[in-house]
Amino acid sequence: MSISISDVHWATSGVLVVKGVSLEVPTGQTLGLIGPNGSGKSSLLRLIGGLRKVKSGVITLGDTRIETMPRRDIAKRVAFVEQQATTETQVTVTEVVRLGRTPHRGPLAPWSTVDEEAVDNALRQVGMIGKSRQLWHTLSGGERQRVHIARALAQTPSELLLDEPTNHLDIQHQLEILSLVSKLPITSIVALHDLNLAAMFCDRIAVLSQGRLAAVGPADEVLTEELIADVFGVRAHIERSPHHGRQHIHFLDCIS
Numbered sequence: 001m002s003i004s005i006s007d008v009h010w011a012t013s014g015v016l017v018v019k020g021v022s023l024e025v026p027t028g029q030t031l032g033l034i035g036p037n038g039s040g041k042s043s044l045l046r047l048i049g050g051l052r053k054v055k056s057g058v059i060t061l062g063d064t065r066i067e068t069m070p071r072r073d074i075a076k077r078v079a080f081v082e083q084q085a086t087t088e089t090q091v092t093v094t095e096v097v098r099l100g101r102t103p104h105r106g107p108l109a110p111w112s113t114v115d116e117e118a119v120d121n122a123l124r125q126v127g128m129i130g131k132s133r134q135l136w137h138t139l140s141g142g143e144r145q146r147v148h149i150a151r152a153l154a155q156t157p158s159e160l161l162l163d164e165p166t167n168h169l170d171i172q173h174q175l176e177i178l179s180l181v182s183k184l185p186i187t188s189i190v191a192l193h194d195l196n197l198a199a200m201f202c203d204r205i206a207v208l209s210q211g212r213l214a215a216v217g218p219a220d221e222v223l224t225e226e227l228i229a230d231v232f233g234v235r236a237h238i239e240r241s242p243h244h245g246r247q248h249i250h251f252l253d254c255i256s
């Protein structure tokens with residue numbers, strides 16, 4: 001198992017936000033993390049990325065409990081693209097992506113061909129190699145998002161955490177990025193609001209509701225009309241798409 005989460009709780013300001021979540025993500029799989037606003041998706045991703053400490057419960061990366069891992073060891077294997085990630089402005093696209101190599105390099109280590117290849121590959125994978133010399137602050141919102149994903153890929157992680165990576169992206173780039181993530185031979189957890197994209201690209205889906213795990217499993221088992229009504233308060237009609245064979249959700253109206 002690549003990521004294992006067992007009965008994890010997390011509280012902030014005296015409020016319990018993550019409530020007894022248990023999940024396992026096998027090596028190489030893509031897990032979609034869905035749930036309404038405020039259901040705890042970002043909080044759970046931060047716990048898995050080692051940016052927050054659990055109140056109770058255990059998170060394991062490979063065979064190692066995360067609380068026993070030095071920060072640098074976590075950074076070598078886990079890449080995290082947070083929502084609304086920011087970057088210093090007066091830097092080029094390449095310089096941003098090069099930051100992904102930091103955990104792998106000693107303080108005085110020269111820049112190596114391995115580093116260079118990782119950065120070039122990452123820029124190519126997100127379709128930004130043509131803009132590698134452009135200044136970060138001149139990029140569009142979607143281009144910035146793709147550069148942040150490239151920085152994460154340059155880290156050559158074994159686990160990739162993405163918090164709403166399709167925000168700001170046009171439909172072509174949404175499909176390209178999720179297709180890329182789903183095909184990478186690494187373990188990914190992707191928080192998504194678009195349930196149809198989650199159904200198309202994720203091996204399994206975990207649903208959070210008010211900090212608890214409401215369901216986990218393949219999309220066609222988890223994404224039911226009942227679950228969407230209960231968790232999102234929306235009436236939906238679900239059918240299997242005759243075009244791509246995955247679930248397709250038609251949203252009808254809000255349940256008042």
Ligand SMILES: Nc1ncnc2c1ncn2[C@@H]1O[C@H](COP(=O)(O)OP(=O)(O)OP(=O)(O)O)[C@@H](O)[C@H]1O
Nearest residue numbers: 012013017035036037038039040041042043044191
């Ligand atoms: N540092 C914090 N201080 C206070 N409250 C917090 C903090 N971090 C998270 N919360 C609260 O925890 C809840 C879960 O937040 P979180 O960002 O994890 O939800 P989310 O599912 O990612 O939401 P969204 O879909 O809107 O991004 C929210 O009610 C939020 O206000």
